Amino acid sequence: MDLLYYVRLARRNWLLILFSLVLAAATASVVTSNTPPKYVATITMLVSGYDREGSLSTAYQAGMLSQQRVQSYARLLTSRRMISQIVEGGDVQDLEETVTAESIPSTVLIRATVTDTDPARAARLANTLGTEFPKLIDEIERPTPHSRATIKVTMVDRAAVPVEPVSPRPLVNLALALVIALSVTVGSLILRDRLDTTIKTDEALQQASKSSILGTIGYERDARRLPLIIRSRGRSSRAEAFRSLRTNLQFIGVDQQPKSLVVTSCLPGEGKSSTAANLAITLAQAGWRVILVDGDLRRPRIPRYLGIEGTTGLTDVLIERARLQDVIQTWGEADLAVLPSGQIPPNPSELLGSRGMRNVLAQLTETYDMVIVDAPPLLPITDAATLAAVCDGTLLIARYGKTRREQVVRATEMLSSINARMVGAVLNFAPAKSSQYYGYGYGYESDAEVKGTRKSKVKVSANA
Missing domain, CATH: 3.40.50.300 (P-loop containing nucleotide triphosphate hydrolases)
Known part of the structure; x- marks a missing residue:
């Protein structure tokens, strides 16, 4: 199959291709208009270890401990125990699906995001998460109830109220719908043409x-x-x-x-x-x-x-x-x-x-x-x-x-x-x-x- 084959196939079926593109554009427009906008609020937290003696060796050990804890803390941020301290009742499961956390590579920083249809609520929940999570770490990282925690978490960047929604994105949805429609239509035409053994030339x-x-x-x-x-x-x-x-x-x-x-x-x-x-x-x-x-x-x-x-x-x-x-x-x-x-x-x-x-x-x-x-x-x-x-x-x-x-x-x-x-x-x-x-x-x-x-x-x- 060469380029001329595709050109001839497109010329014979240009009405069907045009119809599929128009239908895809209309579908993308309907889906975009009926999708509620979503806003993302982001916070950044620093994981560090306590240096009790102030020596170089203890500082190095505290840094290594912090790097070891980062991956675990990223998962702990989205746990049910953490989410239940922010909201109560049936909202816990819904919030679990909207909270994400990741560790920034080669650092001891954790980035957490909260997605919500209300920008103000997204920022409030993210900041609450940044306030409550250090308390949880301070509680679970104590060797004894009366001792000092070996690791501490500090919120570095607070979440601001987002202005622009992250979804839906009309242009991206339209482009994606057109690409899918064109691929499916042309692929179906090629398959039908290859399976069609009737005499046409x-x-x-x-x-x-x-x-x-x-x-x-x-x-x-x-x-x-x-x-x-x-x-x-x-x-x-x-x-x-x-x-x-x-x-x-x-x-x-x-x-x-x-x-x-x-x-x-x-x-x-x-x-x-x-x-x-x-x-x-x-x-x-x-x-x-x-x-x-x-x-x-x-x-x-x-x-x-x-x-x-x-x-x-x-x-x-x-x-x-x-x-x-x-x-x-x-x-x-x-x-x-x-x-x-x-x-x-x-x-x-x-x-x-x-x-x-x-x-x-x-x-x-x-x-x-x-x-x-x-x-x-x-x-x-x-x-x-x-x-x-x-x-x-x-x-x-x-x-x-x-x-x-x-x-x-x-x-x-x-x-x-x-x-x-x-x-x-x-x-x-x-x-x-x-x-x-x-x-x-x-x-x-x-x-x-x-x-x-x-x-x-x-x-x-x-x-x-």
């Missing part, structure tokens, strides 16, 4: 399918309601994407140009039927003699998309109840030929793998420039693999953010195991930056011009 699809990417079809809001590209006179980014797909198909295998193409996907709902229909329409608009075969004998979609009758079709031909030329329909201004699926049979796999299906495909490839077969998904059933084995090529459709890498790998391995030729893959429903058609100042190449170009090429090749 052309590079990921290319690596998973081990084939070339022939096109990227952008997402449009009206595509589900109006799946065909004939609306808006074909002037949309989605229509342009299918024209680009048509162009890329023309450059696949110059010496082995496929004449029959299976369009399938890994799972249902990835847009294979709409892709097959729009690709057939685009090729027909360019002057190709195209036939669209609805090879999904389980859940046919082509008749509904094109608005044609689909009760009679491929299944009737395969069981020899109708002739092929009698069930082929013509659709649209481009005279697109369509072979519906017909009635849903009880044995789709057997029909699609029969000799009759091979004969149908052979007849269609002799009559048309391109036979596009809309097949069922690859992974749930074997129908698409059966068709892919008898057709010249297979086009795999993957849906952005839904199809997973492992599913594409499995589908590719399945096609490879039956020696099916995979001509490429298409990333469908990709987020489009703009729904406007591509202008670039060059204008469109009209379908009439493309059709004329296609017909001229056919004529020249025929003369040749």
Whole structure:
């Protein structure tokens, strides 16, 4: 993971990051406003030993004794015995939690602090602690009740009434909340992105399918309601994407140009039927003699998309109840030929793998420039693999953010195991930056011009 990865991840999820920061700032503000201010009063005390003789050795011994007592006195300051001499009743436990004491390193000084919501009370309790603690030490450090204590404690600095509270600190709370929110949000996004194996880029699809990417079809809001590209006179980014797909198909295998193409996907709902229909329409608009075969004998979609009758079709031909030329329909201004699926049979796999299906495909490839077969998904059933084995090529459709890498790998391995030729893959429903058609100042190449170009090429090749 490099810096560019984080930048792209942040750009894709900037709204979520902004929302988390705003929520953190609001939470910090609420917590700060509802937290009562706390004030700290501090006293300093000196621990010293009595030098009875005034000699150097006794002074040294008194100093060593004082240093040994400092650590113990710091703990004794916060003991229940000491606190109970300052307050009485239930306040002893509360005050124990607010009194702290520490020894200053390399000295015989003890610093004690009292935290309270009332600054005056904090100072009063701290000073009372500084007055009562020397009395306690004088009492417990006497060898006998009538002798003099060996250690004495003196309050050096009295506590003043604090002016500024030590908490809450609005800026610190805000900064801490923002850092936590940013860390949690970015960490969650990175974790989700690493655990998410769905296809979201052309590079990921290319690596998973081990084939070339022939096109990227952008997402449009009206595509589900109006799946065909004939609306808006074909002037949309989605229509342009299918024209680009048509162009890329023309450059696949110059010496082995496929004449029959299976369009399938890994799972249902990835847009294979709409892709097959729009690709057939685009090729027909360019002057190709195209036939669209609805090879999904389980859940046919082509008749509904094109608005044609689909009760009679491929299944009737395969069981020899109708002739092929009698069930082929013509659709649209481009005279697109369509072979519906017909009635849903009880044995789709057997029909699609029969000799009759091979004969149908052979007849269609002799009559048309391109036979596009809309097949069922690859992974749930074997129908698409059966068709892919008898057709010249297979086009795999993957849906952005839904199809997973492992599913594409499995589908590719399945096609490879039956020696099916995979001509490429298409990333469908990709987020489009703009729904406007591509202008670039060059204008469109009209379908009439493309059709004329296609017909001229056919004529020249025929003369040749």
